[in-house]
Amino acid sequence: VLQASKIGVDDYMMKPFNPEVLKAKVRNLILQRERLKRIYTKTLMLRQQESEPEMDGNNAPDDFIQQIIHVIEANLANENFNVKMLAEQLNMSQPTLYRKIKQRSELAAIDMIRSVRMSKAASLIMENRYSIQEIxxxxxxxxxxxxxxxxxxxxxxxxxxxxxxPEI
Structure with a gap:
């Protein structure tokens, strides 16, 4: 049990086990993951809605990422919006954009666009005002x-x- 905990196991059961206990543990682990995803989504959306950080040099990476998020959000409904268009709107070449994003984030440029779109979709879903097609x-x-x-x-x-x- 100690070794399993050290390598990151979420839960551990000894044999023989009760199937109902197993189901309950699995259900709880799934709910816990969903709660974490919702918290992550809300945190991301809150960060995006905060005002831009001051330009003092220390926040340069955050400013750049915020600028990217702002451009993506401004073009959210455009299904043709891509990395090339993102680079053009930021007045830089695609290779420069890729390099700068790689320095500041674990996401690739296309994944960043998709992540912002999915975060906005999650936010709209939680509002419960639109159909999935509209979103x-x-x-x-x-x-x-x-x-x-x-x-x-x-x-x-x-x-x-x-x-x-249910809302968390």
């Missing part, structure tokens, strides 16, 4: 299937399941 169009997807695929990849749950979960 897809609002975040730059022409079909809900692609939105569902990308949403599930980022959050581990489909948009419809995300709606059904």
């Amino acid at each position: 897809a169009e609002m975040v730059g997807y022409s079909d809900t299937r692609t939105l569902r695929k990308h949403f599930t990849e980022q959050f581990g749950v489909s948009p419809s399941k995300y709606i059904d979960k």
